[in-house]
Amino acid sequence: MKICFVVNEIGFFLSHRFGIAKEISSQHKVAVVTDTSQAKPGDFLKLEDAGIEIIPLKQRPSSASLGQYLRYIRELTKKINLYSPEYIFFTTIELSMFGAFIHNFIGVKKTFFLITGFGPFFLPKDFKTRLFRTINKIAYLFLIFNKNFKFIFQNQDDMHIFIRKNISKKSNSLLISGSGINTKEFPFFERDEKKELSFLFAARLIKSKGLSEFLQAGKILIAKYPETKFFVAGKYDLENPETISEKTYANLIESKIEFLGEVSYEEMNNLYKKASIFVLPSYREGLPKAALEAASTGMPLILTDVPGCRECVEHDVNGYLVREKDTKDLVSKMEKIILNRKTIKPMGMSSRNIIEKRFSLNLISQEFLKLIN
Numbered sequence: 001m002k003i004c005f006v007v008n009e010i011g012f013f014l015s016h017r018f019g020i021a022k023e024i025s026s027q028h029k030v031a032v033v034t035d036t037s038q039a040k041p042g043d044f045l046k047l048e049d050a051g052i053e054i055i056p057l058k059q060r061p062s063s064a065s066l067g068q069y070l071r072y073i074r075e076l077t078k079k080i081n082l083y084s085p086e087y088i089f090f091t092t093i094e095l096s097m098f099g100a101f102i103h104n105f106i107g108v109k110k111t112f113f114l115i116t117g118f119g120p121f122f123l124p125k126d127f128k129t130r131l132f133r134t135i136n137k138i139a140y141l142f143l144i145f146n147k148n149f150k151f152i153f154q155n156q157d158d159m160h161i162f163i164r165k166n167i168s169k170k171s172n173s174l175l176i177s178g179s180g181i182n183t184k185e186f187p188f189f190e191r192d193e194k195k196e197l198s199f200l201f202a203a204r205l206i207k208s209k210g211l212s213e214f215l216q217a218g219k220i221l222i223a224k225y226p227e228t229k230f231f232v233a234g235k236y237d238l239e240n241p242e243t244i245s246e247k248t249y250a251n252l253i254e255s256k257i258e259f260l261g262e263v264s265y266e267e268m269n270n271l272y273k274k275a276s277i278f279v280l281p282s283y284r285e286g287l288p289k290a291a292l293e294a295a296s297t298g299m300p301l302i303l304t305d306v307p308g309c310r311e312c313v314e315h316d317v318n319g320y321l322v323r324e325k326d327t328k329d330l331v332s333k334m335e336k337i338i339l340n341r342k343t344i345k346p347m348g349m350s351s352r353n354i355i356e357k358r359f360s361l362n363l364i365s366q367e368f369l370k371l372i373n
Contacts, residue, residue, distance in 0.1 A: 180364030210281030
């Protein structure tokens with residue numbers, strides 16, 4: 001059978017969907033339709049070695065121009081029909097919107113919409129966001145003409161919202177816990193509790209990731225525990241409407257927190273080994289993949305008690321859940337570990353066990369294979 005993944009850009013596919021696609025390619029033909037303009041040396045070879053065909057696609061629209069959207073949808077439909085897959089996966093809420101429009105014009109056995117987070121649905125209600133939401137609502141109306149589709153969610157909260165808003169039904173909604181973590185690529189690494197303690201924030205530098213709260217917490221804790229280290233890794237993307245303010249970015253650069261910039265997927269493993277505790281005070285997630293990778297290497301997690309994050313943490317077992325936008329609570333939980341370092345090792349082991357039992361690539365890829373076999 002021929003399987004097709006539609007992805008925004010090749011880097012995201014390699015970091016988030018490559019493992020699953022590679023497993024599927026051992027039994028079926030697999031292609032990825034994606035923007036390759038930002039491809040790095042070795043990306044094409046990696047896909048070629050895995051037997052995955054690359055179908056280049058122009059970059060998705062960056063403006064609210066209806067004409068751009070229509071041209072993008074037309075090209076996307078053409079690329080998919082030329083490959084002629086039996087099953088197709090649209091991998092974000094934005095691409096699912098485009099997929100809903102063209103669902104009736106591609107001859108596939110079944111279409112899967114992977115809802116990996118709500119993105120613009122929870123941005124401030126500016127014109128562009130309202131337009132995006134309106135287009136989404138119109139797009140999903142197209143699904144009533146063809147029932148050969150399913151929504152795949154990464155957490156229960158997102159699934160319940162889609163059902164409550166009558167976008168999806170229980171009968172066509174599935175829950176699969178993320179993209180799967182390759183536990184061999186992210187092996188367990190036992191932390192030495194006597195060594196220098198460090199906290200790691202690794203995410204895109206956008207407001208909803210809670211970077212402001214992490215910086216405030218870091219400032220407070222560095223004043224009390226100057227020997228403790230704080231790291232921030234992530235891309236500062238000025239083109240993203242949700243990017244942190246220039247003031248927040250300036251505070252990061254001027255602080256005593258070490259800013260590492262954008263770190264490649266291949267380099268993340270070394271970064272996880274360098275740090276003691278992973279922190280992500282995000283306001284909402286699908287499932288935070290970096291947090292799961294960190295957990296696989298044996299790091300305790302401090303995440304917010306919000307959709308997508310709470311699925312990764314068993315409170316007081318492999319880390320702590322903190323209240324959203326609550327710097328005081330975040331400081332309290334981070335300080336709790338600073339003052340009781342002996343919890344790092346057992347919490348880290350619990351993190352690894354949770355990954356192996358619920359989030360491993362082997363488990364998740366088997367769930368995807370069941371959809372098409």
